[in-house]
Amino acid sequence: MQPTAPPPALPRRLCGTPTTSGILIGPHPSHVKAARQWAAHATRSRPGLTDPLTLTVSELTANALRHTASGLPGGTVRIEIHRTRRHLELHVTDNGPTPGTAPTLPAVPDPEPLRVGGNGLRLVEAVCAYWDWTQAPCGAITVRAVFGC
Structure with a gap:
């Protein structure tokens, strides 16, 4: 039996095009910081969108x-910018629900000041x-x- 190659280290950039770029991060909380840094770099041509986009990347990946x-x-977590x-469109894709649980669907909670x-x-x-948001058949x-812009 041949040994299998270890999975690529995360986080890692995904192959992109002139209009699309992406990053794949792992489960470690420090990867959220790497995703924010990647997003800031990916929006360098549109500086007015850097702060809103990095905030959104941070919140969606943390969720x-x-x-x-x-x-x-x-x-x-797969993160792509189109x-x-x-x-600009930001797409953040998770791995689906934790085994044995129902999916947690994205929703803004009812306003509650405290x-x-x-x-x-x-x-x-x-x-x-x-x-x-959209849900794939696998639950992602x-x-x-x-x-x-």
Whole structure:
């Protein structure tokens, strides 16, 4: 039996195009920082979007690690930026629900001024033009945030 090669080290950049770039991060919390740094670099041509986009990357990746199988050993989060002349689209995809649990679907919580935590999607909603999500048959959820230029 031949030994299998170890998986590539994470975080790692994904092959991109002139209009698309991506990064794959693992479950370690320090990978969220690497994702923020990558996003800041990826938006260097549109400096006005750097802060909103890095905030959104931080919140969505932290949510994926906290609420899905992406936060388990061996888990990953795929982050992609799609550029057009008129907008940027951020896509953050998790590994689906933690085994044995129902999926946690993205939703902005009801307004509650003294609520501790749970405000990440409220921040995302405040800084982007639009956001939504889709769920794949395997349970993985992709959250999309659109930023106007």
